[in-house]
Amino acid sequence: MPGKKTYKCFICPRRTKQTDRYAISKSHRSVVTRLSGRTPSEEDFLCNKCRHICKSHVKGTRKGKNKLQSSSVYNNLTSTSQPSSSTPASPPSVQLPFPSTSRGHSSCCICKRPGPKLIVVPVNIRHQIFISKEIIIPAGARCCPNHLQGNIGDLQPISETTTVNRTTIAQLVKFLRSEIQRQEKTRLNLNNDESLSDAEYVNLMGISKDSFKDLLQYIEGKVRLTPARSLRTSLAIFLMKIRGGESNRVLSTLFNVSKSCVRRCISSVRSALGGRFVSENLGFQHITRSDVIQHHTRQIAQTLFGSSPAGNQVILVLDGTYIYINKSGNFHFQRQSFSLHKGRPLLKPMIIVSTTGHFISVMGPYLARNNDASIIKHIMKSNIEDIRNWVQEDDIFIVDRGFRDSMDYLEELGIQAHMPCFMSKGEKQMSTESANTSRLVTKIRWVVESANSRIKQWKYLGHVLPTSQIPYIGDFIKIVCSICNRYLKPLSSGNADEEESLGLKMLHLSKQVNVLQQQVEEQHLDRRSGCWEPVEDLRGIYGICTMYCYSMHSILQLLLIQYMKFCILKE
Structure with a gap:
């Protein structure tokens, strides 16, 4: 005769597996009878959950009573076996x-x-x-x-x-x-729009009130609300952390929450903003080439370095910045993150901006042992963010001398790289042509230094970061750059006609001959022992006007008059 196909728990209707099937002991029979209103037989079983409920009830502990009262099975059984004593809900009146x-x-x-x-x-x-x-x-x-x-x-x-x-x-x-x-306990209330003015929003969080509302939309539904903090409070804690660099202890005091709550808040907002917000405002995929050329390229840059008459060249300015970190306990990472140039551990993100200061992308961060040339080679060879399809032939990179080892590689890719010149071996100063070329590069390249300074204005990134935050440094930098792109004014903008005339003037002057240098070299005025001659002999040679030649009597008379005036004024 075939056995049972299903084995149900005697108390709850749940089907039990063979590993979750327990016989009803003698000590539990009275409890099972009282709960179910039925007498169990020798063939009946209990599931593991009901067995523990009976076991706790037998011990008579308070924990067991709470489990019985909160158990859905117990409530269902008691509601069917006993009349309900709870007060019925009042009708809507x-x-x-x-x-x-x-x-x-x-x-x-x-x-x-x-x-x-x-x-x-x-x-x-x-x-x-x-x-x-x-x-x-x-x-x-x-x-x-x-x-x-x-x-x-x-x-x-x-x-x-x-x-x-x-x-x-x-x-x-x-x-x-x-x-x-809760409002009485809150020291800094961000839930009310009128509690702070627009200028106070900028002072505390770096963005205006309208920008704060717009940024709030990117974290709605992605940050969990708690009784201690609302969505606006969570975003305010994150912005004040990266803007002012305050410690978690200070933020917990200002918002009347625990330090662990501040830590979880910063982590959740960072994860929320690192998704759609960063992808829409940073990276080579967030902007097209035509937008960069039309809206984020200065006219002076096109005049100085643009070689295409159609004006379809993208001009990008690249440079690496430093994010200082604490000394790591991992010896291998400690050696790789130590910079011999700065003499301290740091990480190097690669910043790519347009000539107006608009952040195109942020790569990295990279270890300190990598220089700018090796970083740009890795970016181009790895094709990060599909940069090789975005950057086309004859595009222009404005870089500093740290990229000197990558100039040949960029030329092989068809990219025109402009860098300040070096002095040749044995030279004590640059030639006129090299100095003028370096000035033209510096006229455009300064914007990336200002962009790095704008990043460090968010004080959290300007401080020495703990090693626990090293995995998230890239996220913080990308969020800051995205905020700058979306809510802050461009670093450099001007009148197109004025910049074009200025660029043409700079190109014209850069090709002029240094007349003063020629005169110094021809007359040997750069020597320590010069051949001096009387002034009378130089009147006809150098065209010195005689009206400015004074005799000794005239000089003494002039000095005496000035001395007499001084004495009269003193009296």
């Missing part, structure tokens, strides 16, 4: 002068789209909407999941009044009381 939405389960209360895949609007969201918009969403109302990710503001009520019961009013009063208590 109180009418409030607040608009409300629909309360049905078949369609979304916001966009009215029918199901399925609708979720119940959480209590905290309903209460927050009541505070911000004075609209009541009835308990149990459902909405689409995407509305909870930032589109909840599109709410449209269907009724001008709301009829609620005593339970809803009590919950609302308790929530308002808790909000008032």
